[in-house]
Amino acid sequence: MAQVKINIRDAASRDLPRIFEIERLAFPHPWSLDSFRRELALPFSRILVADADESEGRPLAGFLCRWLVAEECHILNVAVHPSMRRLGIGADLMAEAIAESKAKNIHLITLEVRRSNLAARTLYRKLNFEERRLRRNYYGLGEDAIVMELELKSSQLGRK
Numbered sequence: 001m002a003q004v005k006i007n008i009r010d011a012a013s014r015d016l017p018r019i020f021e022i023e024r025l026a027f028p029h030p031w032s033l034d035s036f037r038r039e040l041a042l043p044f045s046r047i048l049v050a051d052a053d054e055s056e057g058r059p060l061a062g063f064l065c066r067w068l069v070a071e072e073c074h075i076l077n078v079a080v081h082p083s084m085r086r087l088g089i090g091a092d093l094m095a096e097a098i099a100e101s102k103a104k105n106i107h108l109i110t111l112e113v114r115r116s117n118l119a120a121r122t123l124y125r126k127l128n129f130e131e132r133r134l135r136r137n138y139y140g141l142g143e144d145a146i147v148m149e150l151e152l153k154s155s156q157l158g159r160k
């Protein structure tokens, strides 16, 4: 659980500027504002946001975007504002996506992560994701992706 008080909820259009700000601070090749707008409109896509306590002065601290397609959950994007990292917010956003998958009887959660992104790889491993395959040059020359997966056992799912 995060070390600050947070509330996780669905993103709304009014959150997009702040989500985009966090995105630009997090990635060398950020998604555009329009990409986030499109995600909000897709029925199989969901953007979760983590609001920190107002007293932190930075209400929207992080977000996660996931797809539910063909009975799999795919995590497309997760980022936390640099000033709010290492407080457990990224882990809480991931935990929420995992809990949703369990409740919806999804058996597999997948994601791609840069091989060089040790912070994210450590976070995912901590949540029991396994590194399954390498996609060479997935993010451009010399930037391999690691495909990570979390299999949810039937006993963990919402119904048998």
Ligand SMILES: CC(C)(COP(=O)(O)OP(=O)(O)OC[C@H]1O[C@@H](n2cnc3c(N)ncnc32)[C@H](O)[C@@H]1OP(=O)(O)O)[C@@H](O)C(=O)NCCC(=O)NCCS
Pocket: 026, 027, 077, 078, 079, 080, 081, 084, 085, 086, 087, 088, 089, 090, 091, 092, 112, 113, 114, 117, 118, 119, 120, 122, 123, 124, 126
């Ligand atoms: C990856 C990211 C989302 C993690 O968010 P966060 O809120 O800082 O992560 P948490 O505080 O929940 O960390 C949970 C655990 O993950 C691991 N972890 C997180 N950041 C780490 C880092 N910089 N170095 C090593 N381990 C790290 C640790 O095990 C940590 O637990 P601990 O703090 O008790 O040691 C954040 O670093 C980020 O926004 N990075 C830029 C965007 C990005 O790379 N997204 C992932 C794309 S695949």
